[in-house]
């Protein structure tokens with residue numbers, strides 16, 4: 256290990272960059288495993304994200320809440336931890352050192368980059384295009400929405416799905432590039448199941464919020480650093496709870512979905528003055544032209560088209576291998592291509608040979624699992640211990656809520672990478688549940704469970720044990736057969 260010899264540079268045994276779920280979990284793991292280790296957490300935002308009420312639902316499924324906390328909570332728990340609140344400006348892997356924007360330089364023996372991602376914006380620097388990433392951007396969205404009569408939402412992932420469902424009192428034009436909504440998570444059948452929820456009126460009184468709300472009191476007091484929209488951690492489950500997403504109109508929301516289209520161009524009011532689309536856009540402040548030829552004027556556009564890994568400060572002068580999606584490539588020990596540099600969470604791309612039932616998705620659970628595993632790997636390497644890829648990377652699993660339904664996704668839930676070599680079994684009761692099973696060579700390889708199906712554990716076992724289910728045929732989803740007893 257070549258470590259900076261400069262006496263003025265404080266060198267830590269472990270440096271972790273990023274106070275999101277991945278970075279914080281990595282710090283916790285390292286500090287508990289090697290309590291004597293000198294650990295530094297360098298993060299851009301004033302708060303850190305912590306996992307709370309962690310619950311192992313089944314062997315592979317986990318659920319937890321996310322809390323935004325002051326970093327002092329971590330420092331109190333781990334006396335050998337130093338938290339540095341300043342964004343990293345540059346990294347020199349050769350000398351094993353980092354520089355922060357306030358000019359401090361820190362050395363490391365082992366480094367883990369957990370800098371997350373930022374919204375992929377349709378255009379940069381257009382005041383009428385918003386991305387939602389953190390508490391600040393969610394509040395900016397809420398403020399703008401309160402005066403809006405019509406917004407255009409572009410994107411088809413989790414954020415767009417939640418947004419269109421939650422917004423009230425404002426017309427929503429939803430542009431999705433696929434032929435069905437929620438393509439990242441669902442197939443067209445599940446989308447069809449969910450669509451009526453968009454049209455139905457929502458429950459008058461929202462269910463009590465199980466999870467903590469995101470507050471920004473400290474920031475408002477102005478006692479902390481300037482906090483740019485890009486510097487905070489990504490929001491997580493229930494990010495919109497506690498934030499009223501209400502537009503300027505009294506009417507219930509109308510959601511109009513434009514399928515199979517992307518954004519061709521966004522016109523600002525100046526550009527509109529000399530443009531032929533002017534007449535379609537009336538007096539709206541901004542106008543959007545979709546690839547299906549339709550134009551819509553609106554108050555603003557929400558760009559919810561995914562994230563770009565935050566790699567820039569680390570790339571310059573180094574030779575990191577970067578994946579096609581822009582993430583730092585990591586191997587099965589969370590190591591990047593630069594020696595002694597690990598990465599975890601949204602910033603990295605898992606480039607080991609995946610289990611046939613797992614895929615990377617930039618989600619909370621995976622940020623926690625990767626941060627935890629990266630911490631274990633870093634400790635194991637320092638202690639010269641052997642470590643094998645963790646079981647959590649065996650089977651993809653995710654629990655969430657969409658349109659007020661519980662949603663469980665397991666394995667290759669959308670037949671990802673299976674080509675035509677798979678079969679689907681579907682059971683659907685309108686307004687109640689949607690169950691889909693993906694079979695390959697008679698074995699269950701994935702499932703989508705929407706509603707209170709109570710099937711997650713049984714299906715998880717069937718996926719993990721790869722039992723040949725051919726003899727059961729369609730009985731697998733027969734509602735009159737208690738499937739759990741069947742396989743006991």
Ligand code: FAD
Nearest residue numbers: 273274275276277299343371489492600601617618619622
């Ligand atoms: P982040 O949480 O993004 O944290 C990155 C950290 O790095 C931050 O603390 C940041 O301040 C710091 N940082 C960045 N650059 C630097 C730098 N140069 N120097 C120092 N520090 C830096 N996932 C789910 O599973 N379920 C959901 O319901 C869900 N909803 C979401 C809703 C929204 C609106 C968004 C934006 C995301 C949602 N996600 C959800 C995704 C989830 O939030 C992310 O996958 C997860 O937060 C990634 O964790 P992370 O620790 O890798 O990165």
